[in-house]
Amino acid sequence: MNDYDVIIVGTGAGGGTLARHLAPSGKRVLLLERGDWLPREPQNWSTADVFIDNRYISADTWYDAKGKTFQPQVHYFVGGATKLYGAALYRLRREDFGELKHHDGISPAWPIGYDEMEPYYTKAEDLYQVHGARGEDPTEPPASAPYPFPALAHEPRIQQLSDDLAAAGRHPFHAPCGVMLDEVNPPFSACIRCGTCDGFPCLVHAKSDAEVLGVRPALEHPNVTLVTGAQAVRLATNDAGTAVTGVEVDHDGTREVLAADLYVLSCGAANSAKLLLASASDAHPNGLANGSDQVGRNYMFHNSQAVLALSKEPNPTVFQKTLGVNDFYFGSDDFEYPMGNIQMIGKSQADMFKGEKPLETKLAPGFALRDVASHAVDFWLSTEDLPVPENRVTLERDGNVKLTYSAANATAAGRLYHQLKSMLGHLGMHPDHLIPRHAYLKTDIPIAGVAHQAGTCRFGTDPATSVLNTDCRAHELDNLYVVDTSFFPSIGAVNPALTAMANALRVGDHLLDRLGAARNGTGS
Ligand SMILES: Cc1cc2nc3c(=O)[nH]c(=O)nc-3n(C[C@H](O)[C@H](O)[C@H](O)COP(=O)(O)OP(=O)(O)OC[C@H]3O[C@@H](n4cnc5c(N)ncnc54)[C@H](O)[C@@H]3O)c2cc1C
Numbered sequence: 001m002n003d004y005d006v007i008i009v010g011t012g013a014g015g016g017t018l019a020r021h022l023a024p025s026g027k028r029v030l031l032l033e034r035g036d037w038l039p040r041e042p043q044n045w046s047t048a049d050v051f052i053d054n055r056y057i058s059a060d061t062w063y064d065a066k067g068k069t070f071q072p073q074v075h076y077f078v079g080g081a082t083k084l085y086g087a088a089l090y091r092l093r094r095e096d097f098g099e100l101k102h103h104d105g106i107s108p109a110w111p112i113g114y115d116e117m118e119p120y121y122t123k124a125e126d127l128y129q130v131h132g133a134r135g136e137d138p139t140e141p142p143a144s145a146p147y148p149f150p151a152l153a154h155e156p157r158i159q160q161l162s163d164d165l166a167a168a169g170r171h172p173f174h175a176p177c178g179v180m181l182d183e184v185n186p187p188f189s190a191c192i193r194c195g196t197c198d199g200f201p202c203l204v205h206a207k208s209d210a211e212v213l214g215v216r217p218a219l220e221h222p223n224v225t226l227v228t229g230a231q232a233v234r235l236a237t238n239d240a241g242t243a244v245t246g247v248e249v250d251h252d253g254t255r256e257v258l259a260a261d262l263y264v265l266s267c268g269a270a271n272s273a274k275l276l277l278a279s280a281s282d283a284h285p286n287g288l289a290n291g292s293d294q295v296g297r298n299y300m301f302h303n304s305q306a307v308l309a310l311s312k313e314p315n316p317t318v319f320q321k322t323l324g325v326n327d328f329y330f331g332s333d334d335f336e337y338p339m340g341n342i343q344m345i346g347k348s349q350a351d352m353f354k355g356e357k358p359l360e361t362k363l364a365p366g367f368a369l370r371d372v373a374s375h376a377v378d379f380w381l382s383t384e385d386l387p388v389p390e391n392r393v394t395l396e397r398d399g400n401v402k403l404t405y406s407a408a409n410a411t412a413a414g415r416l417y418h419q420l421k422s423m424l425g426h427l428g429m430h431p432d433h434l435i436p437r438h439a440y441l442k443t444d445i446p447i448a449g450v451a452h453q454a455g456t457c458r459f460g461t462d463p464a465t466s467v468l469n470t471d472c473r474a475h476e477l478d479n480l481y482v483v484d485t486s487f488f489p490s491i492g493a494v495n496p497a498l499t500a501m502a503n504a505l506r507v508g509d510h511l512l513d514r515l516g517a518a519r520n521g522t523g524s
């Protein structure tokens with residue numbers, strides 16, 4: 001008998017959520033995480049440490065299409081990328097599950113519909129304590145329950161922005177947000193509503209991340225074990241190649257092989273593809289589960305733009321990420337194709353501008369950079385990135401990730417930018433200034449901004465065109481699953497984490513059935 005029922009590789013949005021869901025079943029679950037616990041230290045909330053010195057970006061070397069090395073914006077910690085995320089926890093739109101025609105191509109349909117995912121979105125919102133308000137966003141999909149917590153109040157400048165947008169005929173809404181803030185009873189609130197949330201770790205563990213709400217609660221169960229510093233480097237199979245028999249792990253420099261009945265990868269889209277490709281064998285010469293040649297393909301990461309507008313009045317907002325606008329998600333009167341989502345990002349601080357050439361050259365000497373910070377209103381524009389087979393992860397000769405990527409859907413992204421720019425005059429902002437913010441991405445190299453990576457192991461019904469079946473099990477292997485964002489056949493234009501969490505709960509129910517355990521999982 002194997003030592004474990006399930007081995008989960010990676011502890012982020014997918015893996016951490018799955019661990020929590022399986023934990024109450026009593027099944028023996030092993031979590032392997034290549035990183036360590038993210039240290040709780042004053043630097044968690046230091047702009048200079050986090051944004052200038054990139055303290056929490058993990059060392060890794062990837063290659064671009066031309067073979068040039070770069071440092072990807074990855075976070076190898078218990079909790080994965082969610083340790084640093086902005087906790088904007090959106091559902092995909094119902095239409096995102098169907099085929100959508102975009103300016104530059106097609107966003108393909110998912111093999112399951114929104115209705116199948118809906119109960120799991122509701123559970124994920126519950127588990128990750130999402131704050132929001134239903135009924136404000138005209139594009140929001142139907143939901144079987146209200147948000148578990150009330151929407152976060154806008155601070156005055158953002159309330160003004162909301163009022164101005166509404167006066168201009170738009171439909172601003174309270175953005176769904178995973179912070180444990182109790183505005184009615186502040187002395188008992190875990191979250192203190194600080195200005196160092198989006199892109200920072202939460203020093204007081206009040207952000208709804210996969211460490212705090214996934215891994216830690218899972219570890220309260222004696223049947224769940226976590227090993228940190230344990231990087232999965234290869235999966236071995238039986239001779240026929242039909243089942244995984246063990247995972248080879250580099251554990252703090254020592255090689256060991258661990259075995260379970262079921263294996264679940266959740267290393268993030270690029271690293272799960274890497275692990276499968278690195279596990280090539282006689283039975284799987286192109287990489288594990290890669291008879292279709294789809295592993296690593298259709299890499300997506302959103303056409304995202306972080307931009308700064310200058311308010312005529314000062315913007316003293318502390319926690320800015322409370323507002324969203326989806327009026328252009330599916331198009332507008334003068335552009336019939338989807339453009340995407342507009343939301344706020346963490347408030348600019350003067351320290352973040354160091355070295356940001358566009359700001360220095362376009363605004364100086366008219367504005368001192370500290371005046372820019374005090375008047376900045378910061379937006380995040382997300383346009384759907386379309387799946388393109390040639391945008392892909394392969395392995396460089398030294399075994400590291402090679403990322404070949406060209407932007408898709410650039411026209412729609414440009415339209416969304418101009419849409420926002422054209423509204424600035426009505427929103428109390430200087431009309432001519434909508435300046436790109438590179439520091440928010442913590443990199444000047446576009447492909448290094450891998451925060452929203454997805455694709456690479458898409459799920460589907462046809463083994464010739466997909467890697468996983470609708471249960472997110474590899475078509476070619478009986479006991480291998482993938483629950484990170486790599487299963488996405490398309491990415492939509494809203495942030496991906498809640499969909500990864502909801503899908504992990506969906507796959508978790510399937511695994512509980514398979515293991516003969518009750519489905520009461522998370523208790524949520
Ligand atoms: C700065 C930032 C802001 C973001 N903001 C938002 C937001 O507001 N809303 C939103 O929805 N999304 C946001 N995201 C994206 C979101 O965090 C990711 O979509 C989500 O975490 C992906 O989940 P995952 O399970 O696919 O991978 P991850 O969460 O990245 O987890 C992968 C895990 O696998 C581990 N791992 C990798 N390789 C191995 C290996 N070989 N062996 C063992 N372990 C391994 C990693 O260390 C990591 O812990 C943000 C991301 C970043 C970086």
Ligand code: SF4
Nearest residue numbers: 191192194197202206
């Ligand atoms: S706003 Fe709340 S959740 Fe975010 S970092 Fe600050 S205390 Fe933590």
